[in-house]
Amino acid sequence: MTTKNLQIATVGGGCFWCTEAVFQEVKGVENVVSGYSGGSVPGRPTYREICSGLTGHAEVVQITFDANVISYEDILVIFMTTHDPTTLNRQGADRGTQYRSVIYYNDDKQKEVAEIVVKELGVYYEDLIVTEISKAQIFYEAEKEHQDYYKNNQAQGYCSFVITPKLMKLRKLHADKLKSA
Template identity: 80%
Template sequence: MSNKNLQLATFGGGCFWCTEAIFQEIKGVEKVVSGYSGGNVPGHPTYREICSGLTGHAEVIQIEFDTNIISYEDILVIFMTTHDPTTLNKQGGDIGTQYRSVIYYHDEAQNEIAKIVVKEVSPYYEAAIVTEISPLDIFYEAEKEHQDYYRNNQEQGYCSFVITPKLSKLRKLHADKLK
């Protein structure tokens, strides 16, 4: 018998390899799946199609987390402080609508919490936050090679130069939330 109280959260903050690696480190996060959401073309998109920027989808992660261990609000604070929510369609060298900062809410309670968190963290940024807050329509799981990317490819340049520093920032800002 399980005492878990599981919820889903879906958001994107640049490359899904980065956000996936961050949330795999968080206490209470049971599962992290990289994928795509928010597009305007029919059918299951591919990574190649997403990278074109023409489908309207964002690279996102969908996490399953236990609210007995971590709240949705804490999840969003970690999200908002481990990427740059002030750059439109850009995270570092990753440029395009597929890299936008976005929170896809699953219900009205998540929508309200997202608005509150964005407002609460905004004074910590010099520029205005451009994070989109939208209802989740459909989440498409990314291809197998994009799952657990950092864990399986730490030696690659992108992982070393982009993801590892984000993990260092996570460890500095949110040490109390780590597994």
């Protein structure tokens, strides 16, 4: 039996419901938790506070993955190609610093990989990539109703019109990296 090599990646690509749904389908991903990171206001933030845009936090997901199955680089490529990394503080209709594109690295190796992935993917975008690459900060798990949001609310309009198309893009671009075909 092979020992797992569990690692953590923390990324924000707009609304965490979208990013969570994407990574729940990726082979080697053990767990995805929606939450908040990168803010400057002390204490545990709430969704309402985050939505104000005043705390400085971004909506992020913390991904626990088995590096023996999927690499950190592959996690980042999937992340960068399933949201628009060229729009500053915005994804679709969601606007504000809480929706920024961000990669929070845990060590120098993750930072290096993030910088390489962003640079290499830059040639595929018409506009400049604005994804922030920052040292990981405290991660605050979001409230229960934000966990497994897509799985629990697929009939909701936001899920149908925003998340489902992202999942279709994931399935088209990264079929070989998914848990099931």
